[in-house]
Amino acid sequence: MPAPTVGATSSKKRKSLKESVVPSSKRRVVAEDDSADVMAEVSRLEEQIAESRKYYNNIAKLISMLNVDKNAVNPNLAVAVSLCRVFSRLIAGGDLTETNRAAENEKIIAAWLKERCREYQKALSAILRESDTSAKLTALTLCMRMINERATHMPGEDTQVWLSGLFKNIIEAVVEAGDDETLRSEFIEKFAKAYEDVRYYTFVQIADIAQTERSTETLSILISMLSACDAAPSPEHEFKTFYVKSSKKNKKLVSVNSHKKRAQDAWLAVLQNNISESQRKTLLRIMVHNIEPWFSRPELLMDFLTDSYNVGGATSLLALSGLFYLIQEKNLDYPQFYQKLYSLLDPDLLHSKHRSRFFRLMNTFLASTHLPAALIASFMKRLARLALTAPPAAIVVIVPFIYNLLKTHPTCTLMLHRVVRDEETKAELEAEGMDDPFDAEEPDPTRTNAIGSSLWEIHSLQHHYHPNVAAIARIISEQFTKQFYNLEDFLDYTYQGMVQAELGTEEKPMKRIPVIEYHIPKRIFTNRLLEEDGGVDTAPGSLVRGLWDFP
Known part of the structure; x- marks a missing residue:
């Protein structure tokens, strides 16, 4: 039998390919x-x-x-x-x-x-x-x-479907969605925040998920879901909005204490997990307004807050408000509170973005007139010492803060001016001066001997390069006619705000001509003298040339 020719074969293939081509419009019609x-x-x-x-x-x-x-x-x-x-x-x-x-x-x-x-x-x-x-x-x-x-x-199945059935799979899928924020926000806004029975069982499922060790990403999602839920219900709250009508018959779902108990368990499970440092700070920021209201027993937060307070740095600053709430409302015994607060006063504090929050809290902590004068004197002295190297935005808060403390605790006013009645001692002090008795290395604020020192640092600030700082420092040298300064007027000062305030004002006539370099030096980096100098090196810049050898 003769074999087919090559040409016949190729022709046949081309024909079949051509027949198989279908226009896109026809394909669309076929798909529809x-x-x-x-x-x-x-x-x-x-x-x-x-x-x-x-x-x-x-x-x-x-x-x-x-x-x-x-x-x-x-x-x-x-x-x-x-x-x-x-x-x-x-x-x-x-x-x-x-x-x-x-x-x-x-x-x-x-x-x-x-x-x-x-x-x-x-x-x-x-x-x-x-x-x-x-x-x-x-x-x-x-x-x-x-x-x-x-x-x-x-x-x-009215309870089983929520606890171990389909709803459990929904919460797990929402949590495991990762970066799919749309699904999470849809569930929170459309169901968890809108219906009280859905929110109740969401707390139950989150507590169950957080019982085992989870990744940092998963814990961040759980924190965002819990904090996105509505605020804790008041004791008089009436539960009316239910996704399932039969939920009205469930006594637990119409009880405020039961709702708070479930939310408390969920938050505790998250707090006791392996949270990161950034997550700890996030939790501390929302502690007072978002977390503590859900707790029927706020003392359960004691370990978390005290551990955070002992970390140091910005974490300790953020833990202050929650810890003080427990001390004030729940009689938490924290005997080293003021000693720890005193240790937080370091140069980093005055450069921290949480500086304003710290001064607000410290203003509350030191407001009591029953605190020892030695303790108050230590805080004033420590702040005054830090003000010597602080940025202007922090100094303008420190000075009014010290002023308010002096008004609240008049016993400490002797730190401003001491009268030496012994002429011999007075002459000796004027001739030789004296050592500052304040012990800056002592961690206990009641033993620093600050009450025996003076606020000479504030006098130094009266000659500060920034005119606003120098002006506000002079209030300590004047009569204390003002009752108190409102700290809120000084807490929001920043470098940017100061610059904008100067640039935004109309041009003012200068009272004093500033000192500037008016003589343009002929040489800065060379020792070669020009003939017109007569061989004498008198031009400015000779000091720089004397310190280094330039070719």
Whole structure:
């Protein structure tokens, strides 16, 4: 048999390729037709299920059409919505409920339907974890609809569905979503903040998740979810907004103490996990307003706050407000409180972004007139000493702060001016001066002997290069006619604000001509003398040339 020629073969191939090419417009029409056929098939299967039990096998067909067998990247959302309607009707009709009086075949059908319902819920959970954002939002709505139907129409599952069923999978998927902030915000805004029963069980699930050691990213998500929930309810709060109507009958869900207990457990589980330093600071910032109101027993925060207070630096500053709340409201015994507060006064504090917050708190801590004069004197002296090297924005807070302390504790005013009546001692002091008795290295503020010293540092600040600082330092040398200074007027000073204040004012005439370099030197870095100098090196800059050898 003769073999076919090469030309005939290639021609035949080209013809087949040409026939296989389909225009894009036709492909689009074909795809739309296929989609329409699928929708028609889904509607037909759903209608048959509603007609008779003999079509219950259509449920298995619809589940297979979800397209989530291997992964849930491209699910068929139309099928997911259709199945939600199917199971909602079946649950409302009691077809998934097994009763003891039912016939054996009825029990078998109910068990089979329950198994298909579990498959469907598992598919929705997979979509929540693996699909794109749009599909996740749809799956979230369908999941919550299923929870509502099961909790409403299936006796005995009203609590189980929240604690160990579909809702647990929802919270885990929301937490594991990672950077998908859209899904998280959708759940918080649409469900957790809107419905009190959803928020209650969200606290339960977060507490369960945080019981085991979690990654830093997961803990950050849990913190954001907890802090995004509404503020703690007041004792007179009435619970009215429930996602599931049957929740009104649950005594725990209408109890303020029960809600606070669940939130308290969730926060404690997070606080006791392996939180990072940045997360610790975040928690301390929101401690007073977002965390402590949820605690029926705030003393449970004692370990966390005292550990944070002992860390030092900015962490200690942030822990101050929460710790003082426990001391003031819950009678927490912290005997070393003022000693620790005194240790926080270091040069870094005056450059910290939390400086304003610290001065507000310290103003509260030192407001009592029953504090020892030696203690107050130590704080004033320590602040005055730090002011010598502090930025101007911090000095303008320190001086009014010391002024207010002197007004509150007049016993310490002897630090401003001491009268030496012994002429011999007075002459000796004028001739030789004296050592400052203040012990700057002593950690105990009651033993620094600051009360025997003076505030000479404030006198030095009266000659500060910045005119605002020098002007405000002079209030210590004047009569104390003003009752108190409002610290809030000085706490927001910054370099930028000072510069803008100077640049924003109209040009003022100079009272004194500033000293400037008016003689332009002929040489700075060389020793070669010009002939017109007569061989004499008299030009400015000779000092620089004398310190280094330049070629």
